Amino acid sequence: MGNAVKQRIGALQKLLAQENIDFYIVPTADYHSSEYVSDYFKMRAFLSGFTGSAGTLVVGNEEAGLWTDGRYFVQAEKELEGSGIVLYRMEEEGVPTIKEYLEKHVTEGQTIGFDGRVVSASFGKELEEELADKNVKFVYDRDVAAQLWKDRPAMPMSRLWIVPEESCGMRVEEKLSKVREKMTEEGVEHLLIAKLDDIMWLYNVRANDVEHNPVALSYTFLSMDAAVLFIQDAALTEETKAHLEKSGVSCQKYTDISDYLKNCAIKGKVWCSGADSNYMLYKLVQSRAELVDKENPTELLKAVKNPVELENIRRCYLEDSVVLTKFLFWMKENAGKVPMDELGVAKKLDAMRAEIPGFLDLSFETISAYKANAAMAHYSATQEHSDTIGADGFYLVDSGGQYEGGTTDVTRTVALGAVTDEMKLHFTKVACAMLRLADTKFLSGCTGRNLDIIAREPLWDCALDYKHGTGHGIGYILNVHEGPHRLSWQYKPEKKEAVLEEGMIVSDEPGMYVQDSHGIRTENIVEIVKESKNAYGQFMGFRHLTYVPIDLDAIDIQYMEPSDIRKLNAYHRQVFEKLAPYFAGKELEKLKYATRAV
């Protein structure tokens, strides 16, 4: 692999030389700044050989570098071996950001190239600013590397389907009216949305253009009295056309967005989120009108789930929890007795999930990782590499489904036999971290940055840490990662933080990873609820959506405070109460034992 990549990078460098481009940037993105992208858009993986979900390749004449985050250091190191590509470990001490790297290496008058459709407007603008003093030229009107990718997959093109009102809880007209209220508040006449899940949410439709993300490639352009959806023809049926029409939405071809923006009547300001739009469209809008660059109004509206959605989500998570619990019981009972490997058991779990009524898809590729593999936080077993699972050590499974009643996400780590004292320490601290955060009461106004340390402290106290955020928002029959809220401690002055509001759902997923040894993550999804209100203000808290036992075989109570033990027992009491109706006979006995008080 390393050698093939080396040749590919060499071919690209030749092309760049022909085009007079000195540095070429290949991010991991489609035209919509989506987090996950369909195969058509996996240019960075094709060019570099690194298959992780996040990373950016920068190719210069002399060096090619790949930037990725802590989740992928181990994986990237392996996959880049022999490729000659330098790995830049993001946020490690002394490691330059891409902007710093370019600031250092780009000289006066050089040219930077990228496909302007796959680079977010925010990043493009930051680059402009960073390199303002160097008289740099940007070439962003074409996909220079395209000709190197002979067997490139086709652009995805799935059918839209309609989310019924009893499932989505709010009609398109009402959503449009809320969005237009926000537009009036901002003093804009138009709104361009390029973010796929926002568009799906707004129009109560879903599709399948990105694996596991039920979205369709699309844009929408709103005015006070019109809504235009840009979408591939093949995505539309008579039924969806009628649904959209009745909601006041007209449709145009997906590829017509640029022409439309060039020629349509624009009066007043246009709202266009730089973080969620591509550089090419942003520049186009900017050339036609005063642009207001703020987060899409759909972002927060979508994140605060309505009562109908919440009711569906609660039921959906319970059914999903039942299946995962049964799977984990099977794992613990059969490891070492039945031949099994990572991919095989993932498929078993996926099949069990598919039996849940309303199942549509997985919400992401199941992460099924045994022992040291789990230290690669987002490791995936493949046909080529799927380790055999035995009767010792930790097994980690991070998985979720797309259902008619919501999108789930959950991680559990279980001991399949003997584990060391250190592993128990790590497991116990991670369990305490998850439970403490879920149990936290906080005043309204807090953001994720205030709360993150509650989960991290049990680990920081032992000079340990996990190199990923503590939590992310989750869509409703939508992307498994969604904003605007998140739980994370790092200070990014330029990034607006979202206050945690009632009705948001968020993951609570501390972990602990020891390279070449083991990986632990315990992830519940919690719903944000109002607690008491008094003279001090409105207190907020969390309510579990996930009810799956935490493996007591890996818990050592000597590492817990009495309050931690109370939290664990209280959670397990809830787990038993919630799951018991779905279990019977010997399985019910197992559930009782797995959730016993310690």
Add this chain to the structure above:
Amino acid sequence: MGNAVKQRIGALQKLLAQENIDFYIVPTADYHSSEYVSDYFKMRAFLSGFTGSAGTLVVGNEEAGLWTDGRYFVQAEKELEGSGIVLYRMEEEGVPTIKEYLEKHVTEGQTIGFDGRVVSASFGKELEEELADKNVKFVYDRDVAAQLWKDRPAMPMSRLWIVPEESCGMRVEEKLSKVREKMTEEGVEHLLIAKLDDIMWLYNVRANDVEHNPVALSYTFLSMDAAVLFIQDAALTEETKAHLEKSGVSCQKYTDISDYLKNCAIKGKVWCSGADSNYMLYKLVQSRAELVDKENPTELLKAVKNPVELENIRRCYLEDSVVLTKFLFWMKENAGKVPMDELGVAKKLDAMRAEIPGFLDLSFETISAYKANAAMAHYSATQEHSDTIGADGFYLVDSGGQYEGGTTDVTRTVALGAVTDEMKLHFTKVACAMLRLADTKFLSGCTGRNLDIIAREPLWDCALDYKHGTGHGIGYILNVHEGPHRLSWQYKPEKKEAVLEEGMIVSDEPGMYVQDSHGIRTENIVEIVKESKNAYGQFMGFRHLTYVPIDLDAIDIQYMEPSDIRKLNAYHRQVFEKLAPYFAGKELEKLKYATRAV
């Protein structure tokens, strides 16, 4: 008082009508945005009758309003009684900010007035922006209310003294060179500093122009090859002149700053912090050059104490702790036996502090508050009102000194006899909060917003809170409150957060206040230190500077986790070890008992 204030406001309203000013703003500030101000500048207190250290008066034709923060709600309510002034409780739900208030009440083309020297440039600019659409006129070139204040105190004018090198640890030349490095990094040719403690730090001088703040009214204007200090003539002696001259600093009259800025040679950009400069000077600079509005470079340089300062600080805090401990022993022993009142015992403590070698001044007026008075967080007993202290309930004392070896600040609350279970619960939770925060380990990169919840969680968990920050930086023989770091949870997107760095010192002062009943605050000052460094990063922690027992009579261990008890006992062990050399005989026995393990 209420009536006199009513008449004063009436007189001001007449004046404003004559001057065609519709709204007049009177903040609590001198010309330097100092937190505390000398009597000359206490115009807001004179006009409104509210004597708290923070608050802004806005006088319109129909209404006068006073804005203050949670520390002062109770006090302001009392002091404003009968004045007709409306109290606006800042950050309470539904209470408008001053900007929101003006946005609502100011109509097209009206005039807003203020003395441009006592309004910070940041606030002035925010007002401009907020009211941009209303065609509002700003009158800021005079102190309109001045003529109402017949017996206004004189402008302060104290002598500068030099901090010797063995005390300050760094020569002026070195400091200037570090500041100029930052200027080069920012690409500016000049720097205007209006912040008094920054100027004192930079030139290794102190004075006494503000009660308890060892600063002199001054400005400084730096170029790459010149440093001009603007200061009142009377502040200078031959010795200080020589010290400044030798360090490359020339002096000009304090009042000449405007003329100087109007006429001096300016090439390139000027650095001027809008948050720390007054509106009038800022506008002046802006009229002459490109202005870079960023926090003064001196701010962070000053906050990170050098090894000489730290060594002095540690010794200084220990000696201060000894005195407070002895005072508190005396209080607990004599309450109810010896006649005493709040002001009297404060004077006793002040006198004891004055005996410490190197004592210069108090660092702020001692807060000595018994029972319900302590619920007014920054209450001060006065000649007119000083409650008698008896042998029950809580007594709170928040105090500190200015010494040749540093500036101290410490709060303890002690039970003088019987206290209720609820009071013990509150006291114990506050003690846990202080100790947990002091014991926290965190990764380098954290700011105070990450950590605040560690102190607040024990209270939030019981739906309780304290309406003030958890901690502030502290000067070195300088202001008892200094930035840029602080411990606080509220999200203010516009406010840059400072990363907590090794060598900073910060207060750790959770509290609990029940109106009409009791007030508790336990405040230690801690130093930020490096802990272990490993693959996860550089861990940081705190080290106590304050060693004063926490009153075990008010602790109920049923409200503590075992780890809280361990922390308390460990702290008390340290207190005993540190203080024992200063105690003997019966007092030593008392110390031993007060710091016993529970």
